[in-house]
Amino acid sequence: MAIKENQLKLYNSLTRKKESFEPINSPHVGMYVCGPTVYGDAHLGHARPAVAFDLVFRYLKHLGYKVRYVRNITDVGHLENDADSGEDKIAKKARLEELEPMEIAQYYSDRYMDNMDALNVLRPSIQPRASGHIIEQMEMVKKILDNGFAYKSNGSVYFDVVKYNKEHHYGKLSGRNIEDTLENTRELDGQSEKHDNVDFAIWKNASPEHIMRWNSPWGSGFPGWHMECSAMSSKYLGETFDIHGGGMDLRFPHHESEIAQSVAANGKEPVKYWMHNNMVTINGQKMGKSLGNFIILDDFFSGNHELLQQAFEPMTIRFFMLQAHYRSNVDFSNDALIAAKKGFDKLMKAEETLDKLNPQDVTESAFDVNEWINNCYSALDDDFNSPVLISYLFDAVKFINSVNDAKVAINIESLDLLKKYFRTFVFDILGLRKDEAVSGDSELSAKLLGLMLKIRHEAKLNKDWATADNIRNKLTEMGIIIKDTKDGAVWEIV
């Protein structure tokens, strides 16, 4: 599809308004999204940014852009306390389980990929690991030091926020100012190394028991957490690129510090459009590993968790996420997921019904398919508004079912358009897919059901009503409904 220039608008967290999307070097688009810190299983909160930016990735590609999508894996440097103190999250997990930290990182990044595959999240173009880009991070630290925006202290290097803020605005993304931040920062161990509480580590001296460490010009240590995203995004996407995404909880200090690091190192704003997804909440509180109120994705898929009334398939989770706009909050509840499942099943059933519709020789359809297509695109062009798109899809579902019930008619041209775009929006752009187990249309099962109907049909021809009824009743008990139509019997799994 050719790119419809200037149609797409997206909300830029930096300017706090919707802007027309104009890539720096169209048709190329560079997109970086903060990925997981791999020290535990992915939970519902992790599915949110993955699905949100998968929609962005899919829609941009659909529009014809050539997207290089980079999503990192944090396998070193993310300390327990985001403000530079405490143990490295992965090293701590490794110590507790007596494993090499990289075994932990490998295990949980494999599991994360499996979960993403289950959610039908497309794989990013590059998934760089923080531990694999130590040189790039050291070189950026060096540049920041050379430019005078950092200082060495006890084998660590700290970003000089106070000095930076004199020339630039540290806080422009999150809307904070240093004075507020100063007041809100708690006293922390080892902070005496810093000139000021707001300063943050860009290189950390490793304590003797720290396993993950590399030699650097400043001693043996490891990069500060914010450093990896600055170094890896500029390596793979350039010093200024189009889109940087992540959860809104990362705006401060993580993304704010990324901006400061890039400006201090390269003298350039790193990102044209900042995009932030809202949170998944549970009982009104953000779901997070550090908060201990999370439910992992595998538990949703198995139903094996005390807060879950049943198992929920990956596509139910995906649809649940997409029913909310990415900048809105999503509150977890069993009822909301059960409702999402019903909606998803309705959508899938309508998609199957599409192939059963018989077009009529009518000049005008009761449903203006072209207008409907435009409406769907408008929803996506309005900052990827998936809930509005879904509401249009349900308008189409209603119409499809009416045609199926012979209440209204559609002509062949409109039906072909409707089939094409309904599937484009549902499968290609929203990234939903049929679950084999749900629709039960495995090849063998379909053959067996076809055979069953044939035997029943022959029984009826032989006036053997007992056998015919017996087959129908037994299938009904299994949840398979036989409908006799003028074109013969059809089956449906309810």
Add this chain to the structure above:
Amino acid sequence: MAIKENQLKLYNSLTRKKESFEPINSPHVGMYVCGPTVYGDAHLGHARPAVAFDLVFRYLKHLGYKVRYVRNITDVGHLENDADSGEDKIAKKARLEELEPMEIAQYYSDRYMDNMDALNVLRPSIQPRASGHIIEQMEMVKKILDNGFAYKSNGSVYFDVVKYNKEHHYGKLSGRNIEDTLENTRELDGQSEKHDNVDFAIWKNASPEHIMRWNSPWGSGFPGWHMECSAMSSKYLGETFDIHGGGMDLRFPHHESEIAQSVAANGKEPVKYWMHNNMVTINGQKMGKSLGNFIILDDFFSGNHELLQQAFEPMTIRFFMLQAHYRSNVDFSNDALIAAKKGFDKLMKAEETLDKLNPQDVTESAFDVNEWINNCYSALDDDFNSPVLISYLFDAVKFINSVNDAKVAINIESLDLLKKYFRTFVFDILGLRKDEAVSGDSELSAKLLGLMLKIRHEAKLNKDWATADNIRNKLTEMGIIIKDTKDGAVWEIV
């Protein structure tokens, strides 16, 4: 299971004999296996070491060892010509496809993992990437330089093989001596940088157009291909570890050079047991990407290749590999794969039959299950002899089928043992698994078939022979055989 010390013998390529396996720090075992260079799809040749060392990994774990299994991903430094010349394989592919090299590496490593999952190859504990360990490689280069076994030349660093060979034997693994090697080395571009033709690069100066490069004390460049395995194995497994595996084509120059690098840097032999799998051949020639005679795994799974008569499921490929000892050659042919499929299906059918067997009150079984278990373990203990193990499994298959045909009897204790160990050897150790599509035992299909038999049973009770025969005949057409037994009818997919 507790470790049966000193039972397992394995063939050590270094000593050229079978040795008792005695880990350096039992029950811990460190194992390193050379993984793929990710610039193309995995072909049948790649499946060989993956399956061979998966058997080793599975059996060692079964014996109770705690195995840390490291398999690397080569995403930089592997030049077209193994002797240090030509373009970087991944950079060349990237240039041809106008992509960032890391996009190529990510794409093909994701595809490799998918293929390995399909083959039921367990995931290694750590899958380190060469590009993610540049510092570790530079530090090892520095050590080798410091110890006088390397020299700088035009921004590159070369390993001084001639000097090394005066104190140590370069060629002990491959059985070569330097003089032979000298005679067999062709004249290559840029070799004038070397003091001697047998020297190899441990750090390569990057030409101006080379994208993948890092700053080093010797200039901007990238590590030599052999360096990554030495640096990453010692980082994750220590300077001396238990098992190093790979294809026998890697013995020279790759593994030979790994030994030299480690001895030169650390003064220690890096590996206690070297293990090498033999090749997959096609028309008697090694199947390889560089030879252009390969068939990729996805083509086997789809059957979409002019040399393939049909599609072959991943388990057929796995079983085909395991039918040969890992140190024997495997020659590809359609007939051999078709035979492997038959054998695999027979094995799976016997496994299903196990649950249908009725134990009898006999004191002695016609088949000594304990002896059989010991024989199976002996095969594995004899250098992982999978074809011998498989022949014992077919002895069991024959016995299982005889019990099923009521020709011989088994008592409950023997049956329980047989069930347990048959499944342990087939599923846990050989790593085979049932293919849902093959056995057709998806839940819905099984229910539908059950229902079909019920309707037929009722028809027979009503003396409605026409319906009963109709059901049987229609199922037969679909390849499903109904057998009437004294306990009722059963079905079987042929």
